[in-house]
Amino acid sequence: MFYENLREGILATLFLTAAWRDLHFRKIPNRLLRSAAGLRLLFCLPETYLAGWKEMTIHILQDLGSGLLLMTFLLTVTWVCGKGKKLGMGDVKLAGTAALFAGLYRMLWVLLLGTGLAAAVLCLRMIGRKGSRRDTVPLAPFLLGGFLLEFLLRFSLPGLF
Structure with missing residues (x-):
């Protein structure tokens, strides 16, 4: 439990x-x-000691695989759908690094909630005539919002997450 809470804290700080x-x-x-x-990767050492080599090796490979996936x-979505205004490489690397901590399933929820927040803010700006369809916003703050929303929903609705 201690390492899980510490990982959550590092992920929130990231x-x-x-x-x-x-x-x-x-x-x-x-x-x-x-x-x-x-x-x-440093956290893998005590987790490996506590869980055993075989289980932890599988877990580490799943985390690395989820980050790469x-x-x-x-990158594929950016390359196929991006016309001029593309997703920044920092955002892609941030999502991949966060997937090392959280896993693929949680990061997909964070991405879904974060991009939903970004779309809502852009729509509100367009309704208020302070923005246009060509506006760009930094994605990392919305990923932070998606992470916090997912964190709160995970405890509020445990069956959903």
Whole structure:
């Protein structure tokens, strides 16, 4: 339980720091993402000791696979659907790094909720005539919102998540 809570805290810190950097500088630094991935690999040692080598090896491979699968999916969507305004590579790497901590299923929920929040904000800006269809927004703050919403919904509706 301790390691799970610590992983949640690191994941929340990763999203919070990335959101702040994305809002202020429109860039998510690679150093932040590398540090988070290194911390995840560092956590594998005590988790392996507690769970056993075989179970933990399977779990680590699932986490790595989910991160790579999510990054591949986002890159494919960006390449196929993006015309001019594309999803930034920092956002793709952020989602992949976060999937190392949270797993594929949770990150898909975070992406769904986060992009839904971003779409709602853009629609409200267009209704208020302060924005247009060509506006771009930094995605990391909305991924933070999606993470927080998923975190709250997971405890409120345990059967859904």
